[in-house]
Amino acid sequence: MSVKAVTSARLARVILFIAMLLVVTPLIFQLGISFKPPDQVFTNVLSPFTTTPTLENYAMVLRTVPIVQYLWNSLTFSAGVTLGQILLALPAAFAFSYYDFRFKNFLLALVLLSLLVPFVVTYIPNYLLLAQLRLVNTVPGLILPMLGVSLGFGIFLLRQHFVSFQKDILEAAMIDGASSWQILTRVVAPANRSAIAALAVYILINTWNQFIWPLLVGGGRVESYTLTVGVQMYFTNPEGGNVWGSIMAASVLTSLPTILMYLAMRKGILRTFTEGAVKG
């Protein structure tokens, strides 16, 4: 896309480079401070680097916080929501893409409009519902309402990819006697596996990063803290003294899984989302 004439290339490069530095700087400090000896955090504030890096902060976090428990909660919470949303969205997107039926447009509108209800508006009733079911401070309680909250997006995104799929292939499969379920599981889903995988990673990262909801529903009991909630508690209840090293270490540990996932799937994620949005 390098249409050199569009802007002065050199100026554009300078501005983008500065913007990139501004975005990356806090991340460098996050990583840098996590390796600084605690007594150096405030001695040379402007430098995130140290000549004597230490793992002391990480050891401190692992020693004082039940991080394995948090990790497990974050993992089951994210995996549950991801698996549930994909299993719900796939058949729905399939039906919205390839079938004609009464109320189709109305039902699709219902699905899409659900995205526009702010989560905060449903916090109290969902909380009360979970309290009734005795699911407050449990991982299933965290998962259930989240299944519905952004489900419409998954259905919308998958449908965007399904509708551009060659219908001739589906017809050929039908002539061969395949049932609609077989068409979904053996033809449509495999053919769109990169979009499904990108959506799954997106839901996984998004759920992993949830904070307010797990704080409300799981914040009452250490056993149901997710990593994000655990890190926050670390911040608001610092055991005195200089805790920035361990805060940054804990935040690196929390961010590592999603960043690694992003790096591994980068191309697929960027492509699926840009196609999903622009094709729209």
Place this chain on the structure above:
Amino acid sequence: MSAAHSREGTRRLSLRLGKLVPYLYIAPALIVILLFVYWPLARTFQLSFYQGNLINPFRSYVGLGNYTEMIGSSLFGDLILQSLLYTVLALIGSVLVPVSLAFLTLALTEREIDFYQSLLFVPTVIAFNVVVLIWAFFFLPTTGGLFNTILGYFGQQPRAWMKDPLLALPGIALIANWKVMGFHFLLAIAGLRAIPREYLEAAYVDGASGWPLIRRVVLPLFAPTGLFILIITLIGALDAVFTPIRVMTEGGPNNATNNLMYAIYSEGFRFFRPGQASALSIILIILFGGLIYWQYRLFDRNVTYER
């Protein structure tokens, strides 16, 4: 594949697959959405006519009492004003900045674009409260805080950033937009990629370049993507700033960072007044109504329904 062909294909598929089948495929998703989005929404509406606490939210029926209390409170005007003020900041940080940066990439090579796109996207995959923790170090009110250290080099007194009514909102806005910007940058680049290269080259051959080329050729072709980014920003702005407020200021100092969406949370889970929170929720929904309708129209236009 022509549209007529495609429609014909859908019809033939439908005939063979039976009438009930599509509903069965949709039912599980629809039930979950009804149960955890629309049913709670209806309950919120019901709750807005009662007062009570989180244990017994339906203690007493007060009619429109919660609405008159909320709208009549001295805070209400501020909440509306601050919601608008923050939305303006979000339009700058989450629309103007990322879209401008994306336009600048027109001068870059594919590899450079890939580099910037990947790096600017990183904040998107970090948890919001973790992002706030990192920035909290920058905004520390003590002399050791990063921003205060920089001020110190210029002989300035340290500032209590998040306790200063003038500085708190811009500070919160910086954090929220830092997090959201990369995603919108990505969308903007995708929108630019969708513009056929030949158009740009043809315009260039015709002698257009620089700002006129952007304004006359690129911007009109970019408009659908731009509109999409604009709308997700308008709808998501208060949501995006929610966690920074919750973690850093709780709406303060003196309500300087409070807004409609955060006030719902405050009423419900800090003051334990579900009725008042629900009334504010319904007010928020109504105010967003126009916006939501607009968004729906956008989906409606862009999604190709097969009838």
